[in-house]
């Protein structure tokens with residue numbers, strides 16, 4: 033048995049028994065019948081007071097006799113509108129004509145950030161762990177030494193709440209405390225599944241048994257270094273926190289709640305909004321992404337997790353709302369390491385041995401070592417009861433090597449002889465960390481255990497000096513991009529993720545006075561939020577002017593991320609690491625600025641390859657800057673055979689872009705600016721794998737500080753080369769389906785192979801479902817009814833059955849149901865007009881990337897086999913609403 037404290041924050045699959053509507057719908061995480069209506073803010077202030085747009089909205093619906101219920105009204109300058117439910121999806125169409133209406137978004141569910149925690153600790157420590165190793169990665173250590181701690185800045189945390197009663201988080205809420213306020217938008221019982229309604233209250237405490245995520249996030253920002261036994265210091269531990277609870281004790285959240293919480297955080301004056309949550313999307317048009325963009329445009333900072341789906345769902349899969357324009361989408365880097373206690377070996381020349389416990393062994397002095405067996409590389413140490421002549425082990429430190437039996441069996445057998453202290457050699461290259469006091473034992477590295485056993489066997493008089501001294505240990509994967517970190521870019525080829533911050537193996541606070549290690553972009557996001565607070569607190573907190581530029585400041589001063597183990601020596605592609613690992617010290621103190629910091633080259637059809645870069649010398653001396661180019665590895669994002677997105681880790685190739693500079697160096701007088709130009713030539717490579725090339729245009733001053741502008745482009749045309757509608761037999765090849773897609777699924781849940789007639793008897797599932805798969809996002813999908821004589825050359829379109837905008841792709845073959853299923857449950861067109869009985873086909877149209885909606889040729893299409901509709905002539909037509917809506921979409925992971 034391996035006990036592991038280190039845990040990834042896993043994402044709860046969302047189960048749903050949604051209420052249904054008699055219409056055709058199928059979309060990822062969409063709540064049937066519920067909409068966010070985004071309205072124009074006509075005349076600012078008056079709108080806010082008399083809510084007149086909302087009145088017009090209700091009047092409009094009432095005049096047309098539309099049965100609806102109003103859930104939320106949004107009256108903020110960053111979002112005006114409402115969330116409503118309508119009894120029939122067709123009714124929402126009426127609203128499209130209302131002039132106040134800017135956009136209508138379907139309400140989507142976001143799954144909760146699930147915290148998987150190993151044994152957590154509440155006891156005393158002598159400084160093991162701490163955050164000093166992590167802060168040394170980013171320069172936060174130096175800022176803390178200067179007393180820059182985020183004072184005067186307010187950060188809103190939208191999460192599972194915060195356990196503000198934790199001593200390290202101030203022990204209370206309200207004026208004078210660290211957590212200055214907040215709100216619970218949902219209540220304990222809320223699960224976001226449409227069954228439980230939000231029951232808000234004023235207390236955002238996070239103490240449910242499954243929670244803790246928000247408390248961990250809060251500790252990363254704000255843990256008080258003087259009030260915890262682990263020497264954890266929050267990145268901005270003097271900043272104020274506003275805690276907004278958007279998850280109940282279990283389950284997810286609907287995005288109309290998120291919109292409400294985001295606008296509230298804005299109205300309450302948060303300088304920075306932290307959202308360690310999200311939902312696979314990839315488009316900037318999601319309502320939460322729109323609100324994030326509006327908040328950024330007003331001069332606030334919005335930090336959002338990129339997502340934890342890199343190794344499961346692969347490329348082109350950053351989460352909403354991190355896709356919002358201007359929102360900082362944060363990728364995760366593994367912590368460089370941690371502080372661990374190291375014991376010195378007395379009586380032999382050997383380096384001090386780290387032990388992987390986050391508390392120290394409660395002994396002051398030396399202990400003799402004892403080995404239960406001495407054959408080299410033994411694998412049965414203490415798997416069986418020890419011989420009866422074994423001495424009393426209470427004053428030894430017993431060395432056990434990785435064995436064929438469980439760790440606990442080994443410990444039980446030595447405890448029979450009074451053992452109190454054990455070192456267990458780990459079978460893995462990097463032992464997992466736990467608390468010594470939970471087992472009276474702790475892992476050490478396997479080779480250290482073997483050394484101690486062999487010294488014991490040789491009869492050397494060796495002792496270990498306990499408890500040892502705490503010092504830095506470099507993790508094997510320290511500094512590299514976390515394998516789970518979601519991979520971009522966005523479908524529109526925007527720069528997502530934007531930057532990376534430490535998020536793997538982070539020790540922070542947990543509810544009820546505890547502490548634990550979690551990993552996720554959920555942890556990297558508050559690291560970035562806290563870093564922004566340090567920046568704001570020092571730069572005079574002119575938030576409005578600073579916030580819009582914050583991403584650029586951190587991008588240009590970021591450091592290239594360490595090369596992943598076993599790779600090709602190239603800096604990781606920007607689609608996993610953005611502009612690199614943030615360096616907060618340089619962000620604050622660099623006396624040079626360059627802009628722009630993002631050079632977005634788009635695809636080959638929309639190529640932008642010439643850029644003018646401005647260097648501004650804010651220092652006191654004239655400087656000559658050297659210009660250079662560091663390419664990142666080119667990432668092949670889809671496989672060449674099936675054109676399916678690839679999962680992280682991505683293979684890099686050295687086919688990178690070449691860069692021509694207008695000059696080799698640029699002299700800039702103190703206080704002045706100068707420009708140079710670059711022409712970036714994309715690599716000429718086969719576009720079939722949708723290769724993304726990227727890299728850095730570097731400017732190095734005489735002080736040896738290097739800043740960079742990051743470029744990124746696609747060496748392919750999205751229109752020509754991205755396969756949206758999947759017509760391959762990949763799912764058959766992967767043994768997930770025994771039929772090819774697209775297809776019609778009949779009442780027996782089987783593909784329709786020959787002519788069938790549907791009665792639309794929903795209780796018997798007797799309606800056609802169109803099953804298809806998107807291998808890439810599409811800006812628009814239509815399902816239309818067509819005449820029976822339609823063929824590939826000429827389609828007789830009769831009318832629209834359903835349509836969707838900005839659709840995310842299906843996931844990357846992680847399980848057997850990554851398909852879209854559009855259930856046509858009422859024999860009616862989208863506008864509500866009945867479809868008369870007869871023989872038909874359906875036409876599925878998927879708009880290609882960058883296609884023109886009005887051009888038939890810009891769609892990938894599929895025409896179904898013929899089928900019959902025989903629903904309306906039935907005399908005993910059921911008037912009951914169908915009992916269930918079929919939701920067999922694969923619910924994506926979130927955090």
Ligand SMILES: *[C@@H]1O[C@H](CO)[C@@H](O)[C@H](O)[C@H]1NC(C)=O
Nearest residue numbers: 158159162163164263265502
């Ligand atoms: C605690 O952390 C600070 C920096 O955050 C570091 O300077 C100090 O050495 C640490 N203390 C121990 C006991 O590790």
Ligand SMILES: *[C@@H]1O[C@H](CO)[C@@H](O)[C@H](O)[C@H]1NC(C)=O
Nearest residue numbers: 407408409410478479482486
């Ligand atoms: C024990 O295992 C290590 C690692 O596999 C190996 O290098 C070493 O030679 C082995 N020692 C003996 C005595 O077999």
Ligand SMILES: *[C@@H]1O[C@H](CO)[C@@H](O)[C@H](O)[C@H]1NC(C)=O
Nearest residue numbers: 447450451452469470471472
């Ligand atoms: C550790 O050892 C002490 C002393 O023998 C014993 O009282 C305690 O129960 C042990 N703890 C565990 C977790 O085994």
Ligand SMILES: *[C@@H]1O[C@H](CO)[C@@H](O)[C@H](O)[C@H]1NC(C)=O
Nearest residue numbers: 524525526632634635638882
């Ligand atoms: C790339 O070009 C397309 C088509 O003009 C546009 O929609 C998209 O926003 C562009 N992306 C970027 C990052 O400029």
Ligand SMILES: *[C@@H]1O[C@H](CO)[C@@H](O)[C@H](O)[C@H]1NC(C)=O
Nearest residue numbers: 668670671678679682683684
């Ligand atoms: C990535 O590279 C490894 C090692 O060269 C190779 O085994 C693997 O098939 C490659 N993966 C893809 C998707 O090309």
Ligand SMILES: *[C@@H]1O[C@H](CO)[C@@H](O)[C@H](O)[C@H]1NC(C)=O
Nearest residue numbers: 658732733734735736737738
């Ligand atoms: C910058 O680096 C160069 C070469 O590594 C070195 O000679 C020079 O002293 C450095 N300058 C400063 C200010 O650190």
Ligand SMILES: *[C@@H]1O[C@H](CO)[C@@H](O)[C@H](O)[C@H]1NC(C)=O
Nearest residue numbers: 767768769770771781782783
């Ligand atoms: C396809 O699979 C289903 C169940 O997964 C099975 O019932 C059916 O017989 C299979 N069809 C064929 C043609 O193998």
Ligand SMILES: *[C@@H]1O[C@H](CO)[C@@H](O)[C@H](O)[C@H]1NC(C)=O
Nearest residue numbers: 830831832861862863864865
């Ligand atoms: C609804 O759509 C169908 C098919 O396009 C069309 O024939 C019908 O006239 C429309 N009904 C209304 C009320 O617009």
Ligand SMILES: *[C@@H]1O[C@H](CO)[C@@H](O)[C@H](O)[C@H]1NC(C)=O
Nearest residue numbers: 846847848849919920921922
């Ligand atoms: C979808 O996949 C998940 C995970 O593999 C599985 O639990 C679920 O039952 C599947 N749903 C359907 C409808 O096949």
